[in-house]
Amino acid sequence: MASQKSDFRHESLQDRQTIVRYLNALSEGIASGRLVLGTREEEIVLEPEGLLKLDVKARQKSDEAKVTFKISWKSNGHGDSPIKGPLSISSEKAD
Amino acid sequence: MxxxxxxxxxxxxxxxxxxxxxxxxxxxxxxxxxxxxxxxxxxxxxxxxxxxxxxxxxxxxxxxxxxxxxxxxxxxxxxxxxxxxxxxxxxxxxxxxxxxxxxxxxxxxxxxxxxxxxxxxxxxxxxxxxxxxxxxxxxxxxxxxxxxxxxxxxxxxxxxxxxxxxxxxxxxxxxxxxxxxxxxxxxxxxxxxxxxxxxxxxxxxxxxxxKIDQYEALEESLEAADLGSDMSDMTLDAIWETKSGCRIGRLRDHSGMSRTGRGVIFKDGRAAKLRAEKESIDRWNALIPGLTPRVLDFHERGADATILLENLPARTFQEYLLDRDSNLFETAFETLLSTLGSIWNDTRSDEPSAARFVRQLQRRIEDVYKVHPEFQRRESSIGSLESPSFDAMLERAAALDDQLVSPFSVLVHGDFNIDNVMYDAEKQQIYLIDLHRSRQFDYCQDISVFLVSIFRQPIFEPELRRRINGVALRFLEWSREFAVTNKDTSFEARLTVGLVRSMMTSTRFQLHYKFANAMYLRAVFLLEKLIARESRDWATFRLPDDVLIY
Structure with a gap:
């Protein structure tokens, strides 16, 4: 954990097929209990365990639509301080 | 002032x-x-x-x-x-x-x-x-x-x-x-x-x-108990716990309790409830003497009653749990477990008992919704995944719960919160108070109430929270061993339903939204686990321990 960044952010434009590839990568990480996100220099390793809180939000406006999947959890099953900045994936599409 | x-x-x-x-x-x-x-x-x-x-x-x-x-x-x-x-x-x-x-x-x-x-x-x-x-x-x-x-x-x-x-x-x-x-x-x-x-x-x-009448009743009780009748020498420390419909006060005389040796607890409330408490204390004393405070006096006046109880020289289990400086917690906990084990073994009868936890919850759910209307969740779906409304989940769980029966029953406390258990460190003795709901029943009732009374402590400081989480898990493990020893195969499922009930009803008293929501989400999680178990093969069902950790 020592060399880890505590924040990671990625932003890009994708088509639907590529979005599905990103979602699959996330699914695999959650299923295995180890999700690695990073750039060439640094990486962040998340280890989802215990009860994971899922918060799904969707919004549709006249010129914009949005869905947010937020998964958060306490980083230590025995009550350590929670990791802030939960992983989030969102997709946006202009009408 | x-x-x-x-x-x-x-x-x-x-x-x-x-x-x-x-x-x-x-x-x-x-x-x-x-x-x-x-x-x-x-x-x-x-x-x-x-x-x-x-x-x-x-x-x-x-x-x-x-x-x-x-x-x-x-x-x-x-x-x-x-x-x-x-x-x-x-x-x-x-x-x-x-x-x-x-x-x-x-x-x-x-x-x-x-x-x-x-x-x-x-x-x-x-x-x-x-x-x-x-x-x-x-x-x-x-x-x-x-x-x-x-x-x-x-x-x-x-x-x-x-x-x-x-x-x-x-x-x-x-x-x-x-x-x-x-x-x-x-x-x-x-x-x-x-x-x-x-x-x-x-x-x-x-x-x-x-009204002064109520003080007359108190004084009458004191006289009858021969603890010193002169109220002017007594201080009523405080009156607390009014949500259960009783007033409770602790009396102390100014001379530092020298006359009576110890203070007394005075309660004034509905006759039916206080009579139930007195009868429970009598029953406990007959079965296992010394576990409850002595009844010094009891008076009924129509629909009202007063009871005068010995004030125990002990602290609540809750105080020990939350006192990070105390090294007495471990012995208090060990003493509690061995006392509880003796009570359950000594009072165990082969009479099966159905707690009907979901029905218990359904009777109180409107009170929960009054405090947290957003908990009355409507049905929703994400793509092909559907989740039913909270009320619908309760209805389905109730149907399962109606089939769940404890193979034996024990004398339960009935309101087994950590502040209804007291411990006298000097004598290494456990006492039980507030026994008005005590009866022969499914022991999962006491276990679930006890576990949730630990969980719902609004303590968020990591070190103390870790201790609280650990105590809940240890109590769960100890209870599991009792169930296994007694060949109780539906224990995990019944405890799960019991936790759903206690988590949900506890949210009524928790106005800290995030914490109340944490209890609510755990109740929903457990309900989903139960409902998903279509096989009804409860012997292999296991309560997810994680729900007790915050």
Whole structure:
């Protein structure tokens, strides 16, 4: 954990097929209990365990639509301080 | 209190009012003794001054009540008491004026001396002197003394009245006798005002309306229990726990409990509930002596009852759990587990028991929704995934739960919260209190209530929280071992439903939304796990331990 960044952010434009590839990568990480996100220099390793809180939000406006999947959890099953900045994936599409 | 009254000079105004009323009473007495030395005009002008003071205090009191938050109920109660006392002090002053006015009708000014009026002034004066200290310290013993003044004045009045009546029959001194009667009648009415004042102080001290009658009941109990009948030596420490419909107070005598050795607990509430508690204590004592506080006295008066219990020299399990500096927790915990194991083994009967946890919850769910309306979740879907409404989940879980039966029953506590368990570290002895719901039942009832009472401690500091989480997991493991030893195959499923019930009902008392929501989400999670178990093969079902961790 020592060399880890505590924040990671990625932003890009994708088509639907590529979005599905990103979602699959996330699914695999959650299923295995180890999700690695990073750039060439640094990486962040998340280890989802215990009860994971899922918060799904969707919004549709006249010129914009949005869905947010937020998964958060306490980083230590025995009550350590929670990791802030939960992983989030969102997709946006202009009408 | 001191701080409150100093706001905007309220305390000074109040002190001044008490002083002026005292002076007015003294002048009235002097007028009776030496009519030529005190003019009626002087008394009336002081009365105007008292009226103005009263108006000033009332205005300030109303303004401060208006400016206070609603949740500062204690301060509001105190200001209300100031108001009530103020208007009754003003009545005392009015009665004094009336007495002075009556003296003009005495043909023989010395006539009134026949009725020992100085004794009336002494009794009234002593009570007035107590008002300020009793209010500032919210001293119930002093307030009770003020209340008692009314009884004393009534008795004195009765005595004087009988005397005057007898003399009236002789047909002599009629005018003097009637005037004397009027004067003495005002003393009696001063007693009523003093009773109102004493009760207002008691109400402020206890945070609720309480009548002197209830104190009479308390005193009656004390006498019956032979713990020392003189209430003036006792302090009612505090009154707490009103949500269950009972008032509970702890009494301590000023001599540091030397007379009784220990304090007593007094409860005043509905007869049915207190009788249930007394009967439970009797039953526990018959089965396992020494685990409950002794009942020192029990009185029923129609729908109400009072119970007087031994005050145990012990702290609650909750206090041990949350005291991070105490090294006594481990022994307290170990003692609790071995005591509980003995209770369950000793009282185990082969009578099956169905707790019907979901039905228990359904009866209370409206109270939960009143506090947290958003918990009445509607059905939703994400793509092909569907989740039912909360009520629908409860209905489905209820159908499962109706099939769940404990293969045996034990004597359960019935409200097994960590603050209903006490531990005496010196004797290494566990005590159980608040046993009114105790009965032969599924032990998962006590386990689930106990686990959730640990979980719902609003402690978020990591180190202490870790300890709390750890204690919950250890208690769960210990309970599991008991279930396995007793070949209870549906234990995990029943405990799961029990936790759903307790997590949900606990949210009623938790206004910290995030924490209440954490309990709600755990209840939903457990419900989904149960409902997903279509095979009804409960022997292989396992409660996910993680729900106990926060």
């Amino acid at each position: 001191r701080q409150l009254l100093s706001v905007e000079g309220l305390e000074d105004n109040f002190r001044f009012l008490v002083m002026e009323v005292s002076k007015q009473l003294a002048e009235t007495e002097r007028r009776l003794a030496e009519p030529s030395e005190v003019s009626i005009d002087a008394v009336i002008s002081r009365d105007d001054f008292i009226d103005n003071l009263k108006a000033t205090i009332e205005t300030k009191a109303y303004a401060s009540i208006r400016d206070l938050d609603n949740d500062d109920q204690q301060t509001i109660n105190r200001i209300r008491a100031v108001n009530t006392i103020t208007s009754n002090l003003e009545r005392l002053a009015d009665f004094a004026v009336n007495i002075v006015s009556q003296t003009e009708y005495l043909r023989d000014p010395a006539f009134i001396r026949r009725y020992d009026y100085p004794a009336y002034f002494r009794v009234i004066g002593d009570a007035v002197d107590l008002i300020e200290p009793a209010l500032l310290d919210l001293n119930i013993a002093q307030a009770l003394k003020i209340c008692r003044t009314e009884f004393r004045l009534d008795n004195m009045y009765k005595h004087s009245f009988d005397h005057i009546l007898a003399e009236l029959r002789t047909g002599r001194d009629t005018e003097n006798l009637v005037t004397s009667l009027f004067i003495i009648r005002y003393f009696e009415r001063m007693g009523d005002a003093l009773l109102n004042i004493g009760e207002a102080i008691i109400s402020a001290a206890l945070g609720e309306k309480l």
